[in-house]
Amino acid sequence: MESWEPITDTAMDTGPAGPQLVGVRLREPAKADDYLAEGLTLHVGDHCVVEVPNGHAVGEVRRPARPLPEAKRDRTFPRVLRLATPEETAEYRRRRDREKAAITTCQLRARGLGLAMKVIDVELAPDGRHVTVLFHAEERVDFRELVRELAREFRARIEMRQVGARDVTKLTDGIGPCGRQLCCSTFLRRFEPISVKMAKAQDVPLTDSRLLGACGRLKCCLLYEFSTYEELRSRLPKVGTPCSATGCGGGGCMQGQVRSVKVLKEKVVVGFPDGTEAEVPLEQISWEGRPHIFPGGA
Numbered sequence: 424m425e426s427w428e429p430i431t432d433t434a435m436d437t438g439p440a441g442p443q444l445v446g447v448r449l450r451e452p453a454k455a456d457d458y459l460a461e462g463l464t465l466h467v468g469d470h471c472v473v474e475v476p477n478g479h480a481v482g483e484v485r486r487p488a489r490p491l492p493e494a495k496r497d498r499t500f501p502r503v504l505r506l507a508t509p510e511e512t513a514e515y516r517r518r519r520d521r522e523k524a525a526i527t528t529c530q531l532r533a534r535g536l537g538l539a540m541k542v543i544d545v546e547l548a549p550d551g552r553h554v555t556v557l558f559h560a561e562e563r564v565d566f567r568e569l570v571r572e573l574a575r576e577f578r579a580r581i582e583m584r585q586v587g588a589r590d591v592t593k594l595t596d597g598i599g600p601c602g603r604q605l606c607c608s609t610f611l612r613r614f615e616p617i618s619v620k621m622a623k624a625q626d627v628p629l630t631d632s633r634l635l636g637a638c639g640r641l642k643c644c645l646l647y648e649f650s651t652y653e654e655l656r657s658r659l660p661k662v663g664t665p666c667s668a669t670g671c672g673g674g675g676c677m678q679g680q681v682r683s684v685k686v687l688k689e690k691v692v693v694g695f696p697d698g699t700e701a702e703v704p705l706e707q708i709s710w711e712g713r714p715h716i717f718p719g720g721a
Contacts, residue, residue: 444495445503446486447473451519452544452594454609455485459500464488470507470515480549481507481515522547525577529556532572540564543586543594548579555582559591589614592638600633606643617641621649624656626686652686658705659684660691666710668693668703681710 445465446455458473465471469484507515525545533540540560547554554577558564566583573581586594593607607614622634622645636642660666660681667676679693682700689705 442491443488444491444500445484445488447471447482447503448485449473449475449480449482450546451483452596454612457500458482458503459491460488460503463503463506465503465506470512472504472507472511474501474504479504481511483515518547518549525554528576529558529569529573532576533558533566533569536569536572538564538566538569540566541591543591551577552579553582554579555584557584557586557590557594559586559588588638589640592636597637599637601644605637607638611643614643615646617643617645621645624649624652655686655689656684658689659686660708660710664710666691666693666708668701669707 443460444457445460447458448455465484465488467484467487470481472479473482522545526542529545530542540558542556542558544557570581570583596608597605599605622629627634634641662681662683664681666681667678669676677695679695681691682694683692690702691708692700693703694700
């Protein structure tokens with residue numbers, strides 16, 4: 424009788440086929456960037472050694488590997504060199520623990536000097552000779568004495584870097600009112616200017632507190648649909664424009680005035696001389712500058 428050997432996971436794992444992109448972050452608060460991995464099997468949570476401009480560094484896999492898309496094959500990506508050794512992984516974690524402790528130290532020193540600032544993050548260079556302190560302050564802060572104290576504390580060169588309210592939220596992360604992780608902490612690479620005009624174009628009341636994000640500034644998501652609203656509004660008449668409407672029950676054209684517009688519905692609320700109002704589809708209304716529309720398309 425022919426015998427069968429059980430198929431093990433090892434026998435089934437043929438390894439990755441072809442180049443793959445994997446998301447790796449070099450520090451805990453940072454976003455994951457794409458790195459090119461070839462001949463390596465990487466999983467989320469693994470630590471690996473990757474190329475950086477000044478050599479190599481240890482990072483953590485945050486996005487699973489995926490095949491390199493055809494559209495990106497002409498781009499140059501930094502490479503994943505190898506899996507990190509247990510010693511390198513332990514040092515990576517120890518450095519982050521030291522950074523977290525340094526945040527507390529910097530904040531206590533700033534408070535002791537009476538500085539109105541909040542320390543957001545501290546980045547330690549691998550050799551320990553350079554310390555970058557990220558902080559937020561509403562007003563200008565004279566931190567020269569703080570720098571001297573921190574230089575004595577860490578025995579390193581201190582760089583103070585002020586960040587805005589939106590960068591603070593990006594670094595600290597959180598959940599938005601939509602129930603999802605904040606856009607700035609996940610996929611946004613840069614902050615675009617957000618204006619009150621964008622809220623007005625989307626008929627959002629300016630007094631609505633929901634306009635503000637976790638950072639206390641106008642929400643970045645106001646930008647996402649702004650171009651769509653702008654395009655739709657360009658097809659609609661302005662409020663107060665005299666117009667002619669058809670199909671409103673009068674059997675012909677009725678003269679009126681635009682009272683309001685329903686942008687997403689592409690409808691116009693028309694007020695008539697007798698005091699009545701009707702919601703009229705865009706294709707049944709005409710106004711100065713737009714060709715007149717006759718019933719039945721005649």
